[in-house]
Amino acid sequence: MIMKTSPNDISNNEIMQELKKLSADVGTLKTDVGVLKADVGVLKADVGVLKTDVGTLKTDVGVLKADVGGLKTDMGGLTARVGGLEKFAIDAKKEFKKLSDKMDVDSEKLDAGLNKMDAGFALLEKSDQEILETMNSYATVVDDRLGKLEHGQTRMSANMVTKGYLDDKMADLRSDISHNTRRQIEKAIG
Numbered sequence: 001m002i003m004k005t006s007p008n009d010i011s012n013n014e015i016m017q018e019l020k021k022l023s024a025d026v027g028t029l030k031t032d033v034g035v036l037k038a039d040v041g042v043l044k045a046d047v048g049v050l051k052t053d054v055g056t057l058k059t060d061v062g063v064l065k066a067d068v069g070g071l072k073t074d075m076g077g078l079t080a081r082v083g084g085l086e087k088f089a090i091d092a093k094k095e096f097k098k099l100s101d102k103m104d105v106d107s108e109k110l111d112a113g114l115n116k117m118d119a120g121f122a123l124l125e126k127s128d129q130e131i132l133e134t135m136n137s138y139a140t141v142v143d144d145r146l147g148k149l150e151h152g153q154t155r156m157s158a159n160m161v162t163k164g165y166l167d168d169k170m171a172d173l174r175s176d177i178s179h180n181t182r183r184q185i186e187k188a189i190g
Contacts, residue, residue, distance in 0.1 A: 012153070015149060015152070019149055026139065040125070054110075058110075068096055071096060
């Protein structure tokens with residue numbers, strides 16, 4: 001039996017090479033996804049630490065404000081007790097007021113900066129999710145292509161002529177040729 005091949009037929013070796021390449025690509029993608037997940041985990045942990053540090057800073061600012069308020073009260077008492085230091089106390093009150101106002105402004109700036117950081121981290125988490133979704137869809141496409149290749153290989157294996165089959169047919173053909181040759185020799189001889 002003679003098998004005809006077309007220019008579009010693909011050899012088993014080519015199919016196996018493509019399957020190996022796709023398998024390696026899928027393994028690389030899985031490794032990359034694991035690395036991305038680990039990086040996201042580290043970023044989330046860092047965000048938690050930053051939030052804790054911000055909370056500590058806010059508490060420290062509150063303590064400083066309370067301390068400034070206590071100092072203002074103390075200054076008022078000193079003014080009453082020391083008549084000659086009144087001008088100094090007034091100037092000190094003004095400076096503490098400026099510092100308190102500056103601390104209020106700095107605290108507001110810090111809050112605004114932290115809000116921007118929270119928004120940035122939210123965008124980062126959304127971006128990570130988009131990357132994971134894209135990688136998932138790519139992996140689905142690769143799985144579909146692998147399924148098609150496996151189906152093609154199964155179909156090709158089912159239609160393939162085996163060595164055993166060809167050996168049997170060659171043996172039958174030799175037997176037929178040898179039988180015909182004997183018959184013609186016997187006819188010619190006798």
